[in-house]
């Protein structure tokens with residue numbers, strides 16, 4: 001089943017003197033269980049694409065449908081339901097709250113999503129090897145651990161699709177491997193659909209589909225033969 005469709009997606013940014021066309025007619029469908037890696041040079045429009053696909057930004061023309069719902073026409077209540085129940089986000093800079101412990105960072109996300117369940121939080125922290133650090137604050141643990149905590153936070157509302165924008169961009173190579181293996185686990189064990197922007201071609205070995213963007217257009221959309 002197709003969980004996300006982009007149809008002739010265009011996005012421009014306007015300022016007082018000129019319009020910059022960033023996305024120039026993007027078409028693809030994402031199937032349930034895809035682990036898609038989007039690559040492209042800096043400035044090619046990857047973050048803009050992810051923001052448009054996930055409803056964080058509005059599009060200029062074309063359509064984006066998530067679970068068959070057109071993001072341009074759904075009500076704000078439906079959009080908030082999508083965010084709470086169907087979509088998770090992981091960002092390059094982790095975006096954890098510095099004054100909350102790792103446990104509390106996940107807890108607050110679960111409360112906001114009206115899905116607080118202490119046992120589930122502890123189970124996920126255990127599964128992602130964070131349980132011994134649950135009472136630590138973000139600055140007391142490594143970048144890799146912070147990102148794994150951000151992944152647990154994204155997982156806590158049991159989303160269908162997880163969007164990740166360069167989640168290994170700030171990490172050393174060992175932590176990058178740990179974080180990519182965590183995403184692999186989300187894909188294979190938790191059956192999540194993952195749409196990830198990455199700067200690193202090394203990360204292609206973790207996904208099952210590769211989309212390359214050049215200058216706001218898809219120039220490659222290929223299946224990857226990873227287990």
Ligand SMILES: Nc1ncnc2c1ncn2[C@@H]1O[C@H](COP(=O)(O)OP(=O)(O)O)[C@@H](O)[C@H]1O
Nearest residue numbers: 013020022040041042043044045046047048049
């Ligand atoms: N909010 C914005 N306002 C104006 N221009 C933007 C905005 N966001 C992105 N851009 C421009 O869009 C282009 C693509 O940016 P981005 O999607 O961040 O690329 P990437 O993630 O591939 O590095 C860049 O030229 C950037 O300056």
Ligand SMILES: [Mg+2]
Nearest residue numbers: 046047048165
């Ligand atoms: Mg970017």
